[in-house]
Amino acid sequence: MLSILAGYAEEESRSISENAKWAIQKKFERGEQWHVVAYGYKWDGKTFVINEDEAVAIRKIYDDFLNDIPMRQTSKWLKAHGHSCSMYFIRYVLNNPVYTGQVILQRYITENHRTHKPILNTGQLPRYIIDDNHAAIIDKETFDKVQEKIKANYDFNPAAHRMVKPSCFSAKIICGNCGANYVKGMTRTNRHDGLVEHWYCYGKIRRRNCKAKNIRGDRLRRACCEVLGLEEFDEEIFGKTIDKILVTDKLEIHFYDGTVKSVQIQFFKVGQGKYTDPHKKPFGYQWSNEKGYVIVPKEAEAVQLIFQYYMEGKQITDISKELESKGYGSIRGKVSRKLVAYVLDSDFYLGTRRIKAQFSESGKEKVIENDHEPLVSREMFEAVQKRRDSECRRWKGRERNAKCDGNTRQPE
Known part of the structure; x- marks a missing residue:
């Protein structure tokens, strides 16, 4: 009896969900926008109106991104001025065409009537685009420049998959001991050279389960130049040629064409300069x-x-x-x-x-x-x-x- 009643309840829930979806889709077909207000706007009962107090943050995010100012620095500015400041929020703003006056209806859909989880509509249902729907905070030209820059950053190093341009080495240097990626850091190796670029095994500095040696950035670049036959390191050539670098007692460099080459490298050791230089x-x-x-x-x-x-x-x-x-x-x-x-x-x-x-x-x-x-x-x-x-x-x-x-x- 309970199973029968549960079946009726689930079918009723599905029916209500389908009716709600149908009503929303018909509304979209008539060009009536969904009034979930994006940050930077307010709802006046009919359309979006610019909220100047919040629009300042939107313009700041776009300007900083085009001027190569780090996202964390932008986040600190937003926090100091009382705006939303998370990394997720900054990425959401940079990818949202609503700030150009455009509205994409049915951009997200509900997964099913059980989970009610919103997912990106990638073709499961039709989408409706309305241009010049409301006043723009960001002009179309600026928005297009940002999208081109984001795409270029993703294409520069697909393995890193970052909106901001990553290092050409990001997600490509793999520890031969624990399998973790090497991450970049700046360290003062002595009192004379100042901050120097180093690459560390993530398993060593975070998980504490690895004893991999650190690599100085200048030595890593010289090793890559030796393998690639270059006099001066070139990020573009490296990114298009080398797939990954496996670190053991030497560097095993794997190329996209399947070739593997090994090169010796001098690893950094604490106190090395003090006692041997x-x-x-x-x-x-x-x-x-x-x-x-x-x-x-x-x-x-x-x-x-x-x-x-x-x-x-x-x-x-x-x-x-x-x-x-x-x-x-x-x-x-x-x-x-x-x-x-x-x-x-x-x-x-x-x-x-x-x-x-x-x-x-x-x-x-x-x-x-x-x-x-x-x-x-x-x-x-x-x-x-x-x-x-x-x-x-x-x-x-x-x-x-x-x-x-x-x-x-x-x-x-």
Whole structure:
């Protein structure tokens, strides 16, 4: 008896659902729009009217997307100004033609009378399009540019499948240990190079179930250039040629045509530069494997001003403040008293390089003259050392070092 009653109830539910669908479809056929108001509009009883307080957010989303401003930055702006700010909302706005004045009726349909789940209408039922139905917030030309850009971003790396243009490596680097994808991150590997691109196994940094090694972005690009026979890395060629990269103790690069090539790569290890790299990275220079020590113009200016100010009689603290007021800085921020003292004492700025005993073949410290382009003359350097010696002797028994110079009270 219960089964019979349940059958009658389900059939009645289906009948009511079919009648409701029929009524809605007839309404759409007459061109009568469904008045579910999109964000940015309000319903006046007949049609959509622009809500200027909310329309500002819609225009902001479109402008930021076309100007390549990250979605998260747009989301923060929306949140700060009291608008809806989720990633889902931003994607919904960028894909919705209602903001051009167009209405697509029966764009979504109900899956069935049991679940009542809305699904995208991909041809199951007819759709009805009404152009110039209401005032537009976004012009048609801007909307079309956004759609073209979204399509191009999807086509650039189909594996990543992102609305915003992904990296050419996204979803293509696979860990040979746990099978997870590698994800991009920016890490400060040392105090000289600043933030450097790295790729990490997702299973290592999130699930904590993998011990895969990290890969520096510049080394990954050089390895790809070696396999592709390129002098300079090209994202477009890589995206159209390479299907995936399997990471083991080397890189196995799989091409779309079925070819597989292997290439050795030096993985990044924490502390690697500190213990195995004999090349210092002093303030004013940066190291290049091809050109050696290369002058960093802005930092080099600061070095020369440090020597100049010191020769004019200024104290360490005053020099630090003067450089900070002029906008000079180091990798850690401002030009500190400790850094000023280091610059004044280092003969590296004469073009001399000292290799520590641990890196020298002879087991003793090695001095190389004229190793790189100097920033100060020898006469100025020697004059600075005389003043440094005379000042630091006044600190009774204390060595001449940065701790002495870091004190804000300098001897009279």
